[in-house]
Amino acid sequence: MKCIIVDDEALAVDLLAKYVGLIPDLNLLDSFTDPFKALQYIYNNEVDLIFLDIDMPDIDGFDFMQLVEGKVKLLPFFILTTGQPQYSLDGYEFNVTSYLLKPIPKEKFIKAVQKVAQLKSTYSLPLNKEVGSDYIFVQTENKGKLLRVNFKDINYVEGEKNNISIYTENDRIVLSRNLKDLEDQLPKHLFARINRSYIISIDKISSIENEKVIIQRKDKHIPINIGITFKERFYKQIESAIFTKKIL
Template identity: 40%
Template sequence: MRCIIVDDEPIAREGIKLLVAEIPQLELLTSFNNAEDASVFIHDTTVDLIFLDINMPGINGIEFAHNIPRQTLIIFTTAYSQYALDSYEVDAIDYLVKPIDPVKFRKAVNKAIIYHSLLINEEKKRVDVEDEYILVKSDRKYFKVNLNEILFVEGLKDYVIIQMENQRIISRMTLKSIHELLPQSIFIRINRSYIINTKYIDSFDNNDVFIKNYEIGIGSSYREDFFKSIATNNALY
């Protein structure tokens, strides 16, 4: 699980880093001393778990938690036990009071790992992949969608919109989940919200890709991989 630490206290951040390092299932991406910078980071990077302090300058942990993706899990780490009730409002996995007990930390992480696995399995059940098409659940029915008819896939909070030339299908799942199931030699993620079918690229420049009548921006953190993929796979030919 890809995780980050958000805590304004340097000593607390270092302590959590040591605890994270003891658990092989966790990959620490980075840490932040404020919620504002963390918010910018998770906008462009998939994060599975956040170790989040509550009482911080600026945006506090509870406010920040209300605005993170549904699939990103939270373990609160705070010196103040009175915030425990507030943590339930954002469906936190657990609430750890500093100084953090290593045993309780491990138990909280184990709960997060189990719940993360359940989320992944739930999302994968919504899409069945065959060689040339996918079966997508939408509005209580399954739709057969030919891969070569997909122009792009757009992520919108907890939903994806599969855009074809004359039809769009909306399904409750994450963009990350459907990307993992699509052939990535053809389907490339070019920003936080879009996966495109490279076979339908009409043209592109340094900032945008043009498909039919659609103009889709290339995210700064995705730009290098996009151009590498185009060059490697000769995607336009």
């Protein structure tokens, strides 16, 4: 795995680089004490894994991940490092797999990298979508089984940590994938991401009211909040759907 280190403390960078050197399957491309230089590097180079400090003076780790999202073809995995024990494992939409509390023990570092390697092995099986097709093949929790899911059958998709759930009219399909990964595979004229945790089918919208999308599923109406950072893009998609007579 190709990795980089981003930490404003030189000593922390040196320790992580030393640990990386102990694992043959890791290739350290570069290390940065300036997060903005790191961003420029990521935008122009393929990176699989980023060791990222949360507590940086100019930009914290969470803002850093937001600046990476949507700017790269494949979202890298993140292992976050911090000297503060109060953080909990949120930010799952950014492929965060572990928090390492400084000073970082070698054993915990190796365990975190092993977790990424296992997830990457699962993710290496691509979501199979042919150009112009109206379906997608996904790998379910049963290893070796690929399931065909028709776009017209999807009501909405929910992301939670390192799993996503695809809700159809009658089923829930659980995948060990990242929500952003699936979002890139779904046609934009049929699906819209409306917050950090949900992608909805535009055709399954019953109504839009009070900053919520109401999705029809069976005999239920399911309200889902429209996130502030996704609001403008979502309404542009709705305007496009109106223009193309998807919504009358």
